[in-house]
Amino acid sequence: xxxxxxxxxxxxxxxxxxxxxxxxxxxxxxxxxxxxxxxxxxxxxxxxxxxxxxxxxxxxxxxxxxxxxxxxxxxxxxxxxxxxxxxxxxxxxxxxxxxxxxxxxxxxxxxxxxxxxxxxxxxxxxxxxxxxxxxxxxxxxxxxxxxxxxxxxxxxxxxxxxxxxxxxxxxxxxxxxxxxxxxxxxxxxxxxxxxxxxxxxxxxxxxxxxxxxxxxxxxxxxxxxxxxxxxxxxxxxxxxxxxxxxxxxxxxxxxxxxxxxxx
Numbered sequence: 001x002x003x004x005x006x007x008x009x010x011x012x013x014x015x016x017x018x019x020x021x022x023x024x025x026x027x028x029x030x031x032x033x034x035x036x037x038x039x040x041x042x043x044x045x046x047x048x049x050x051x052x053x054x055x056x057x058x059x060x061x062x063x064x065x066x067x068x069x070x071x072x073x074x075x076x077x078x079x080x081x082x083x084x085x086x087x088x089x090x091x092x093x094x095x096x097x098x099x100x101x102x103x104x105x106x107x108x109x110x111x112x113x114x115x116x117x118x119x120x121x122x123x124x125x126x127x128x129x130x131x132x133x134x135x136x137x138x139x140x141x142x143x144x145x146x147x148x149x150x151x152x153x154x155x156x157x158x159x160x161x162x163x164x165x166x167x168x169x170x171x172x173x174x175x176x177x178x179x180x181x182x183x184x185x186x187x188x189x190x191x192x193x194x195x196x197x198x199x200x201x202x203x204x205x206x207x208x209x210x211x212x213x214x215x216x217x218x219x220x221x222x223x224x225x226x227x228x229x230x231x232x233x234x235x236x237x238x239x240x241x242x243x244x245x246x247x248x249x250x251x252x253x254x255x256x257x258x259x260x261x262x263x
Contacts, residue, residue, distance in 0.1 A: 003071075004251040010072030011244035014041050017075055018237040025225045026234075033117030033191055034223035035080040036230070042076035079183045085117075085224040087216055093150050094121040094129060097221045100213020102176030105138035105204070106131055106192060113138060115177055115202070118191035120220055133190055141172035154214040156207040176212050177202035 018039045028034040052066035087097045096119035098104070103115035114135070121137055124130045129141040143150055147160040149168075156174035161167075179185065184198030195202055208214045 003069075005248055007070070007072040008244045008247035008251065010044065010074065011247075012241055014039075014073045014075060015237050015241040015244065017078075019234065019241070021078060022230050022234045022237060025230050026227070029223050029225040029227060029230075031191065031223050032120055033085065033221045034225065035082055035085075035117070036223070036225045037078055037080050039078050040076045041073050044071040044074055046070055080185075081224065082182045083224045085222040087219045088222050089219050090120075091218050092120075093152075093218065094123065095119060095218055095220050096121060096152060096174070097216040097219035098176065098207070098213040099216055099221075102178050102205075102207065102212045103193065103202075105175065105177055105202075107136040107138050108192075109135070112194070113202075114188060114192040114194055115185065116191050116193065117221055119215075131190075137174070139172060139175060141174065143171065152215060152217040154208055154216070156215050173206065174215065175204050176207055177204050178211060179203070 018041075021037050021039045025036045028036075047069040049067040049069060050063055052063060052068070054063050054066065055061065056063050084099065087099065096104070098117060098119060103117060104119055106114045106116055108114050116131070118131070120132055121129050122132065123143055124134060127143045127145060129137045129143070131137065141158050143158075143160060144162065146163050148163055149161045151159045151161075151168065152174065153159070156176070157170060158172040158174065159168040159170050162169065179195070179202060180200035181198060184196050184200065185193035186196045186199075188194055205212050
């Protein structure tokens with residue numbers, strides 16, 4: 001009977017993590033560039049009492065299915081669903097939305113490179129394009145203080161118009177990084193990700209090239225969280241949690257009955 005309690009406990013623990021994941025998705029439904037996560041589960045090891053295919057007599061008759069007792073469930077993975085979010089217009093010249101594959105590159109204070117889908121950029125005191133945390137966008141883009149207009153085309157080319165001039169000047173090129181496995185990136189918080197062995201090395205290229213998205217100036221990519229889907233998943237997770245708790249209650253009642261019979 002204790003085995004029943006242990007199995008139900010693994011189910012409750014799995015659904016608790018599931019609920020936490022769904023809650024995090026809902027909490028980030030307005031986070032720029034956020035990609036929703038999904039929990040996947042696997043069954044645990046089995047106790048084999050009679051192995052499938054074993055012989056059941058001296059004449060070599062074969063057991064068709066055997067007896068294998070499951071021991072519960074565990075979390076197999078928690079992965080991000082890399083689906084495009086809707087684009088929202090902001091009318092801020094330095095806001096960029098990537099429509100398609102690729103991540104913006106950001107220089108961290110320790111000198112390493114992080115990656116993000118959050119294109120809510122600004123200018124710092126030196127006229128350099130930075131994130132909301134002040135981290136430099138890579139490659140570095142510097143806009144002169146006397147620039148009257150800034151244009152970023154879908155291919156990531158940054159052009160400015162200076163006072164007294166009519167012809168625009170190119171001041172930089174924004175590039176994107178793609179990975180063999182986006183789900184393998186390590187989340188750092190602040191909408192940033194770091195490369196890992198699972199993600200594979202970053203492959204950098206210009207927006208609009210085959211395999212890379214295109215940029216939209218004055219737009220931001222919204223979270224790809226669908227509230228209806230998350231609420232439905234939350235209800236299912238709650239019901240699964242309740243059913244596992246009922247199993248524990250039933251097991252406790254059966255143990256109480258056995259104890260009273262042996263008293």
